Amino acid sequence: MNRKTYHFFCLLFVFCFHTLIQAQEHPKLILTKQGVEAIRAKLGTVPLFDASLSKIKDEVDAEIATGIHMPIPKDYSGGYTHERHKKNFLILQKSGVLFQILDDEKYAVYVRDVLMSYAEMYPTLPVHPKERSYARGKLFWQCLNDSNWLVYTSQAYDCIYDWLSKKERKKLEKDLFKPFADFISKGNPQFFNRVHNHSTWGNVALGMIALVMDDDQLLNRALYGLKVDNLSEDMKDNDGGFIKTKDQKIGFFGNLDEPFSPDGYYTEGPYYQRYAMYPFLIFGQALHNAKPELKIFEYNDGVLLKSVETLLNLTDADGEFFPINDGQKGMSYYSRELVTAVDIAYHFGGENAQLLSIAEKQDRVVLNDAGLSIAIGIKEGRSEPFLKKTVNLLDGSDGTEGGIGILRKDDMELIFKYAAQGLSHGHYDKLSFSVFEKGDEVLQDYGLARFVNIEQKGGGNYLKENTTWAKQTIAHNTLVQNETSHFQGKYEIGSKNHSVLHFFDTSDENLQLISAKEKNAYPGTEMHRTFALIMDNDYEKPYILDILKISSETNNQYDLPFYFLGQVMEVNFDYEVPKTLGQLGAANGYQHLWLEGKGQPKSKNTKLSWLNNQKFYSITMAANLQDELLFARIGANDPSFNLRRDPALIVRRKDISNTVFVSVIESHGSYSPVSEFAVNASSSVAALQVVLDTVDFTAVEIESEKGNTKLLIVSNVNASKEQKHELEIENNKYNWTGPYYFGQLKK
Amino acid sequence: MNRKTYHFFCLLFVFCFHTLIQAQEHPKLILTKQGVEAIRAKLGTVPLFDASLSKIKDEVDAEIATGIHMPIPKDYSGGYTHERHKKNFLILQKSGVLFQILDDEKYAVYVRDVLMSYAEMYPTLPVHPKERSYARGKLFWQCLNDSNWLVYTSQAYDCIYDWLSKKERKKLEKDLFKPFADFISKGNPQFFNRVHNHSTWGNVALGMIALVMDDDQLLNRALYGLKVDNLSEDMKDNDGGFIKTKDQKIGFFGNLDEPFSPDGYYTEGPYYQRYAMYPFLIFGQALHNAKPELKIFEYNDGVLLKSVETLLNLTDADGEFFPINDGQKGMSYYSRELVTAVDIAYHFGGENAQLLSIAEKQDRVVLNDAGLSIAIGIKEGRSEPFLKKTVNLLDGSDGTEGGIGILRKDDMELIFKYAAQGLSHGHYDKLSFSVFEKGDEVLQDYGLARFVNIEQKGGGNYLKENTTWAKQTIAHNTLVQNETSHFQGKYEIGSKNHSVLHFFDTSDENLQLISAKEKNAYPGTEMHRTFALIMDNDYEKPYILDILKISSETNNQYDLPFYFLGQVMEVNFDYEVPKTLGQLGAANGYQHLWLEGKGQPKSKNTKLSWLNNQKFYSITMAANLQDELLFARIGANDPSFNLRRDPALIVRRKDISNTVFVSVIESHGSYSPVSEFAVNASSSVAALQVVLDTVDFTAVEIESEKGNTKLLIVSNVNASKEQKHELEIENNKYNWTGPYYFGQLKK
């Protein structure tokens, strides 16, 4: 019996035992009787809590004044009926909370009346008329959104439960909540019985209403899934993700065990982790309150609370999530989900003072014990800055499926992705990377091709360019072999593979390294990429050294793109620009790139400098004189202008099996359009070259403009920290221990 | 004898009289003996002054510690020798001031030593080796920059004048200042004897050093120009501007009389007005101090000080100048020139409390009486918000050469250009407009094609795309006839013409109108454009109505571009996107546009919606079903990536003589990537049409989504405010007085 199975049975026992002897009063989910008393006692004394309360009161009062809006569902997201029912459930939840805190019946009356209207309408509703989803809801076009509705309205119902008459409760449960819960579970097993953020919402929806109604059978379904689902194993969802794999755990615990790694990294990436955090944590809080015996926040070494800090580390300096996989740029820790998450993590996770500074930036708290607790912490001046760390976040439920490395130094952040596929929202971007400075993108990951909830853009849903462009390998700062995407762009293959960490060493903050390998993206070809973030006195800021070593059984064409953002300042090679722009290729994302220029190196180093956000950047590459240097721009084959017209420089190396791409990326200097001063506008790299490349070792020299030369040697095979190495380069011997050597070049 | 000539003689008299009896002590330019005493007495008591002083002291101390740097001139701007000599003069000026205020000889020693080094080097210097300028300097590639040097170093010399020995002064004057002054004047009459910001700097350079040296002859040359110049009348500068026109006034007074309109608008536009403000005002202050009898700040109805407020009104909500003509975007009232200008305008212009709030934003003051005065005003809490106004700024020395209209309401700003050519930095953009919201561009004016002082980009100088693209008509939001620019893109023609105001009425802030005509841009064709900025309850924000009426003797092709910034959300017409991108045309800027899509209206209205900066925008146009709708993108024929890849929608109407283009531009709603809520994402214009168009009247109907229809009638010929009109439209009579009617449509 392994650890998790053991837990499973223990929990099952405790749970059955307790429900027999317990008959709790309401509210019991997010608010508790004692919690409400504590809040009422503190009203007027905790500024951030009072301000949050007052803002929500104003919002709800204004909304109640407009009456009840109950349109017949018909729209996609962004459309009126969708946005209206979404607003309804958000306001219902808040109104319930206001009733508890302010003890003003007006809010209870509103919740009751709206829920009663739903109880009238719901039994009459057919399946939603929009047909695009693999799991259509009734109020919304997806069961996913119906589940959102239930997660929020359960809380509203909980708040007025005791205030309602028995008859009213009976009607709501019979005509609304029970059939609603059955429809999103039994009625849609392909939605409910899987491991995915969708089903997390479904499971939690059932769990929340089950706790309110004290319905053990329903709670059991929420926690462990439907016993019978008759789902075939090759079924897929709209995004091309599998519905169910063999022997997969299901239900809330399945969704908690599977996608979270022991490091608290959620395999779909930070954008969806953020989305899933709300149901995970709100249900965590509800279980903690209503079923304390489950010790949910201690489950799997406390992964639920740990995941909040992990997620905060997956943001740039502005608090915006790195747009890994399907992530919409701009989503940040200012979102309502993260307000809930941070408050809960603080309150139930040992009152980490660094979380207070995040809550201060968020400038609002949730209206319950957790929110009160964090607001008191701020009031008492206990806040400390949240220090984002250099971290290596392992992926996979047991932490063995690659990971995400984030190297940080001063204002520079490098994000290296060598993770698993990331379920259906994953991109084919093994060993890709992106770079941020002070929260601004330097080398971008494109993100997704979608305008979430903007009806004009395909109903706010994923656009077809998400598949044809954003997921493709060429859309990322990583290697493309023979113009095909990793794993042939096939989810079936990608989802079975992950990259492998070679080593990670950040013991010296001035010399941080991460190295990983990918052998499966292109069978017969191994990619091995090492990044170093180096602080050296010859350079103004930390620079990035990128060594990508390819070993293949066959000759191939290799393309390595760099999606620099900004305006080209200068290059050191000759190129021609075409009179008419054509597509760079026919498929696999290449059909979305215009070829804006084509050149070849004319020296041993290829250099491009650009200007963005008033800073200069340079990339210097060790050149093959046969390299093709391609200026590309996104936007071909984009009839609806769904894509941004962003540039890239692609290095193309043809008809070769083994090779090494080496690059240095620098941020340097600044330009002010106000003073019109240009400072340190040129790269500080004088020369860059591969001095040795064997199966065992790859060695790279970097010479600065000041004339110093540094040498980095990577041990390609043996990454042991204890291994002693000796190597002769240009008649000088280098001895060292561990996976790499870095130091002055000997002469 | 007209007003100006009269002044001229009065001044000449007063001036000659006074110099005979006056022997002033130093400093006397920007600082005065009394001023310095007042400053010293206040040290430590006026926070913003103290902070500015401390910042400058730190800067100068750090610079002095690095020693003296005197490279032989060889670079363009952005290059080391250029930037170094520029830094030298900025630090010299500051060091001189520090000597006066802090009475610390270290600063005097530094100024003396650096000036002495210049006195050693200068006599040995040939003309600058870079040959691109029509007037090469010695320290710099242009006399312009040499003049900058002298304007600043004169101030430094003034500060240490009394401290130097007579022998030292003699050497500096003999070997440095006098030959320097002669070289930029007598040595370069084509630079010195013209009306242009270049010669303003030259004139002021001579004037400043003349005042310090008490050299009347030189001062005379500064104020009234060289008597003999032997310049031919068809000579041009690098930008294609004429050097000298017939009977042109020259010298400082020539440059003050000619380019400034009575409204304080400087004909080259705000970017160059900012650049010229420094010499104008610093010399103004110097003359005020050293030659108070000239009453320079009262000259021409106080135009010098008035122009500062005019310039502040030519900024967006961020304080950035509207990029009219050759203007680099991002330049703002945070520049050092505007710090000087605002301080002087406050101190010598009646202590306008609104200027205090600008100085607060600038967060620094100049270190003299003016700076002390404004810092005291702030300290005493007298600051008031600077209220930017709806203004109509007339162009031309007598205010009869068109103008710039700025309509403002809430966060919306519309800039309408119907001015004169604007000297050699003017663009061929008659009746063009641009729109800003809260400081962000909605419909952009491209600005210039130059990266000022960034050496990598053509030595920081004007790029050839400035001529081939940025100045061309198609680069602007205005009409292009037969793919040729206004005035054939010829400065000789453009500089002789200007547009003409038809009417300007902003008596109702909810209904602001401006209307102007252009008859010379295309001989035989009259363009008449009217803008209304309308606040109407059926719309979320003020919207813009644009009526462009064309009357021509011949059939033509008309192109009307809208350079919207942001991502296309939705259009209501069908269009095709090409497989390969070709140039839109062969010349006149068209060679720089890619054709990204081509369509035709399929209803009476053409509508485009886009998203930018989290706001939605829509343009609705009254369509001809034969219109071609062209999606264009800047960037063709741009081998050095000098141009931004920005989009435009161009409406093309072919083979027609008279026509009216009518458009409504709306800002509406918002999108947050954090909440993922899209609010009011659609246009509120249901229909737009021209209901009547005759020689005398043009009438337009705008129907809102709420079902109300408004009617605007423009009187095309008679713009008198008193004129009574009667007109029948669709069987309803409209009676009104004045140049337009606006109201509910009668039914």
Ligand SMILES: [Ca+2]
């Ligand atoms: Ca950011």
Ligand SMILES: [Ca+2]
């Ligand atoms: Ca004139």
Ligand SMILES: [Ca+2]
């Ligand atoms: Ca701005």
Ligand SMILES: [Mg+2]
């Ligand atoms: Mg991606």
Ligand SMILES: [Mg+2]
């Ligand atoms: Mg991504």
Ligand SMILES: [Mg+2]
């Ligand atoms: Mg322009």
Ligand SMILES: [Mg+2]
């Ligand atoms: Mg412009």
